[in-house]
Amino acid sequence: MDDLLQTPLYDLHVRLGAKMVPFAGYSMPVQYPLGVMKEHLHCRTHAGLFDVSHMGQVILSGASWDAVARAFETLVPTDVLGLEEGRQRYGFFTNDAGGIEDDLMFARRGDDLFVVVNAACKGADVARMKAALEPDVTVTEITDRALIALQGPEAAAIVASMDAAAAKMKFMDLRNLELNGVTVWATRSGYTGEDGFELSVQKDQVETLAEALLAQDAVEAIGLGARDSLRLEAGLCLYGHDIDAVTTPIEGALNWAIQKVRRTGGDRAGGFPGADVILSQLSNGAARKRVGLLPEGRAPMREGVVLFDAAEGGTEVGVVTSGGFGPSVGGPVAMGYVGTDSAVIGTALWGDVRGKRLPLSVAKLPFVAANFKR
């Protein structure tokens, strides 16, 4: 335990009474005294503050935006060049087999690219970018900034009360805001399915800002437990569980994140690792697909539950990759992979839970309607 890293908000978490657990090499708050259920519901109805400082923040810079964007496009199947100033997009690093090495958010900040990657992958991601892009593009991991997220229907009013410019931001916009005397790089995005912001802020200023946000009646601190149930209800993938190095974006139902310009027939088609596999699956389909799964009973179906096409006997057709209780749904929810034949919404399946086959059906994602400011 001694070698766990701490975020700049560690002391604040402890002061708030958080239960700290090891996560991706960091000591992180899994829940506060409010508890996972109430934290989740509070975020959906008011606003929740998350410490996501364990995530990697990276700046790519080069001779021009064109040079940076074209270089980054050799690593991701996403339209980077077409990104306008102050806009953010979801993407993923792929490997030669078409699998996903990590998923990420990237935003255009002047001629630079601001990339946020998963904590558990950040070392490998930075090494990958340096190996592939330097010296033409400089890859700098930002180690002097923390990252916090304010999410929920009241987040916008709170942030706008500190800097009115926040009100003008739309979903997936990036801009500098002055919050409580602190300059932050704000994006109007998150990992909950709610409207909200992610705020990159100097480490030595983050605690003051976090406390100012928590001082608002509408804001509660939210731990990793509720972060997971919020993103699951929102149908968002957790890397290493719902997507990984042996899962392609097409299997992962992330086709929407591969813009036309990078697909077969597009101006900049292919040119990323695994393009042959991914573009072929885009045209011809994949053998399995990520879907939403709605258990009929009360028993949660968690990661690893094997799915069958019959209550007895039958054929194994898939597996749950994320599952648990959805507080806003008021019952169990899950995501997983099934053969394409079983991927139709409404398909009846059975999950093996502790040796019993329990019924569930393939369901539309997200489980809770997204509440973004489009």
Place this chain on the structure above:
Amino acid sequence: MKFTEEHEWLREEDGEMVVGITIHAAEQLGDVVFVELPDEGITVSKDDDVVVIESVKAASDILAPVDGEITEVNSALTDNPSMVNDDPQGEAWFFKMKISDPSQMDEFMDEAGYKKFIG
């Protein structure tokens, strides 16, 4: 009331043992969302998995604290699992047992011993 190192409590009532989990255990589990109870009338051995309890975070097994027969289960928990958080050492008992070997109770702690055990 007696307490086990598995954070269960046992209370004698009409010659049977009523079994539940402690306040400390309920706090550790967090919000309980699902309880699966055993069939009434089955015979169990000490440390058999008899109850599955799921919180928003994870699934946990509750073990039979002693050998015996499950005589009654608290089916109210199936419809209202959050009772386990609200009143773990009262209303939210899990099952009643007719115990086979009363000497198995000897190793259990009293309340003061349990408080010391959980620190």
